[in-house]
Amino acid sequence: xxxxxxxxxxxxxxxxxTTWFKAIGDPIKPGDNLFEIETDKVSMEVPSTTAxxxxxxxxxxxxxxxxxxxxxxxxxxxxxxxxxxSATQQSTPKASVKIGAAAPAGTLSGAATHAARRPRxxxxxxxxxxxxxNYGPARIAGGVIVTPFARRLAVEAGIDLTHxxxxxxxxxxxxxxxxxxxxxxxATGPKPSPPAAHARSGSGLSADRVKAYYAPGSxxxxxxxxxxxxxxxxxxxxxQTIPHFYLTSDVTIERLDQVRExxxxxxxxxxxxxxxxxxxNDLVIKALASALKRVxxxxxxxxxxxxxxxxxxxVGVAVAIEGGLITPVIRGAEAKSVIDISIExxxxxxxxxxxxxxxxxxxxxxxxxxxxxxxxxxxxxxIINPPHATILAVGAGQRRPIETKDGVxxxxxxxVTLSCDHRVVDGALGAQLLAAFKDLIEHPVGLMI
Numbered sequence: 001x002x003x004x005x006x007x008x009x010x011x012x013x014x015x016x017x018t019t020w021f022k023a024i025g026d027p028i029k030p031g032d033n034l035f036e037i038e039t040d041k042v043s044m045e046v047p048s049t050t051a052x053x054x055x056x057x058x059x060x061x062x063x064x065x066x067x068x069x070x071x072x073x074x075x076x077x078x079x080x081x082x083x084x085x086s087a088t089q090q091s092t093p094k095a096s097v098k099i100g101a102a103a104p105a106g107t108l109s110g111a112a113t114h115a116a117r118r119p120r121x122x123x124x125x126x127x128x129x130x131x132x133x134n135y136g137p138a139r140i141a142g143g144v145i146v147t148p149f150a151r152r153l154a155v156e157a158g159i160d161l162t163h164x165x166x167x168x169x170x171x172x173x174x175x176x177x178x179x180x181x182x183x184x185x186x187a188t189g190p191k192p193s194p195p196a197a198h199a200r201s202g203s204g205l206s207a208d209r210v211k212a213y214y215a216p217g218s219x220x221x222x223x224x225x226x227x228x229x230x231x232x233x234x235x236x237x238x239x240q241t242i243p244h245f246y247l248t249s250d251v252t253i254e255r256l257d258q259v260r261e262x263x264x265x266x267x268x269x270x271x272x273x274x275x276x277x278x279x280x281n282d283l284v285i286k287a288l289a290s291a292l293k294r295v296x297x298x299x300x301x302x303x304x305x306x307x308x309x310x311x312x313x314x315v316g317v318a319v320a321i322e323g324g325l326i327t328p329v330i331r332g333a334e335a336k337s338v339i340d341i342s343i344e345x346x347x348x349x350x351x352x353x354x355x356x357x358x359x360x361x362x363x364x365x366x367x368x369x370x371x372x373x374x375x376x377x378x379x380x381x382x383i384i385n386p387p388h389a390t391i392l393a394v395g396a397g398q399r400r401p402i403e404t405k406d407g408v409x410x411x412x413x414x415x416v417t418l419s420c421d422h423r424v425v426d427g428a429l430g431a432q433l434l435a436a437f438k439d440l441i442e443h444p445v446g447l448m449i
Contacts, residue, residue: 003072043355289313289333291436316368379415389424
């Protein structure tokens with residue numbers, strides 16, 4: 001039985017094996033943990049679903065493999081199979097399968113055997129591939145499915161699949177699409193540069209060209225891990241494909257802070273600790289969710305040939321983790337109390353930092369909150385996290401001189417900036433959403449009901 005690298009989310013294309021719990025020759029029972037994987041989002045132990053003996057480990061600890069790659073082999077001892085020794089594994093010749101060539105009569109090629117073992121749901125995406133190619137079907141941004149052989153051809157040719165998907169306008173990329181792209185490139189000029197070079201530097205320059213600007217020994221090279229690679233790829237995609245525009249407003253939070261302090265003061269004590277402790281961020285999440293309920297047209301995302309409008313407000317919240325960030329989602333936040341949001345957010349943030357979130361806890365949503373106020377940042381503009389259509393950047397609360405009808409008063413304000421996807425949210429619609437958010441923050445009693 002082939003053990004494959006699982007896909008822990010639609011946007012996850014690869015995983016890093018951090019630990020093997022079993023060694024070659026160890027007996028395996030259903031439910032035994034085989035290995036631990038780490039993606040840009042989570043760490044998770046992968047259990048066996050079959051009994052047998054671990055015969056081969058193809059991806060050792062510390063290495064990264066694409067989703068669908070064969071990482072290990074389990075022999076079924078009940079059928080009389082025996083684990084191969086290392087010498088046997090190394091001496092066994094690999095089968096050679098030519099694309100388009102038929103297998104000899106009465107035989108089944110290794111590629112066909114592997115395809116036969118796949119779940120029925122993946123059959124529409126099956127293609128013949130050589131045993132050496134361990135790429136599996138995967139989804140890229142926008143939900144586009146890429147077949148195994150197409151992934152292999154794209155990597156070898158240095159073709160950026162995200163750009164190809166956008167230009168082709170398709171929901172599935174097959175090998176023929178890659179071949180068509182290569183034929184067109186051969187006719188018009190040199191083939192495109194590998195996208196990894198752009199992701200590494202962000203300037204389109206190769207690593208060697210960038211290093212040439214600096215004296216040897218004046219810097220330290222830090223290899224990219226899966227978290228930073230994914231962040232670089234998704235942010236580049238977001239800025240290149242989403243037409244951002246920005247709306248900024250100063251929001252007075254005098255009354256909001258008073259309500260927060262009064263609520264925290266009456267929090268029941270459990271085991272010597274308050275049962276909850278509201279933060280400004282908890283109230284911001286509730287206010288943004290309620291604003292989306294007031295302006296439902298903004299509670300939407302872009303889906304290539306249509307717009308999806310949602311019936312509830314699912315708000316993502318950016319949480320800093322080691323090496324990057326992750327955005328767990330508060331589902332139906334408009335219908336939850338601020339106290340419930342605070343308790344749920346504390347739990348999600350703790351599990352996010354330990355990489356124990358489930359995929360359904362950080363996928364989806366239509367908007368997000370990114371708060372850098374705790375670092376003293378006055379204001380900033382955040383990049384939209386696909387497929388969201390908006391994101392609210394929240395700055396620090398500051399005492400500022402404000403002109404009133406009675407003169408000048410010092411009030412606490414924070415500056416917020418709403419980034420919008422112009423394909424979904426027009427200027428006037430974004431302004432309505434931001435105005436609704438401002439009204440809810442400045443009149444916070446409604447948030448507590």
